[in-house]
Amino acid sequence: xxxxxxxxxxxxxxxxxxxxxxxxxxxxxxxxxxxxxxxxxxxxxxxxxxxxxxxxxxxxxxxxxxxxxxxxxxxxxxxxxxxxxxxxxxxxxxxxxxxxxxxxxxxxxxxxxxxxxxx
Numbered sequence: 001x002x003x004x005x006x007x008x009x010x011x012x013x014x015x016x017x018x019x020x021x022x023x024x025x026x027x028x029x030x031x032x033x034x035x036x037x038x039x040x041x042x043x044x045x046x047x048x049x050x051x052x053x054x055x056x057x058x059x060x061x062x063x064x065x066x067x068x069x070x071x072x073x074x075x076x077x078x079x080x081x082x083x084x085x086x087x088x089x090x091x092x093x094x095x096x097x098x099x100x101x102x103x104x105x106x107x108x109x110x111x112x113x114x115x116x117x118x119x
Contacts, residue, residue, distance in 0.1 A: 005105065007033055007041050009085060012068065012076045015051055019067035027063050039063060050075060075102060078109030087112065
């Protein structure tokens with residue numbers, strides 16, 4: 001399965017809004033995506049240490065999460081704004097880049113934000 005950067009962003013927004021350090025939250029529902037797609041992307045975000053949580057193999061592969069990690073918050077802060085996110089995706093398409101890592105997306109978002117702030 002290919003990583004869907006839009007789904008990654010949606011999962012991060014969901015976890016940030018619904019997460020809780022004290023009590024785990026179960027399952028994520030995002031319109032337009034199957035449980036399998038969400039679970040796959042969630043596992044990749046766990047591997048990247050972007051989300052604190054796990055996929056509980058018992059109980060029908062339920063997703064359990066607490067919150068974003070520090071890196072998860074930093075990454076999401078760079079792509080939270082819908083307009084900025086759309087610009088990043090458009091620029092990636094314009095330049096014909098087929099494969100872009102999350103670190104490159106984060107760095108590009110930071111560059112755009114710095115330019116807007118005149119830094």
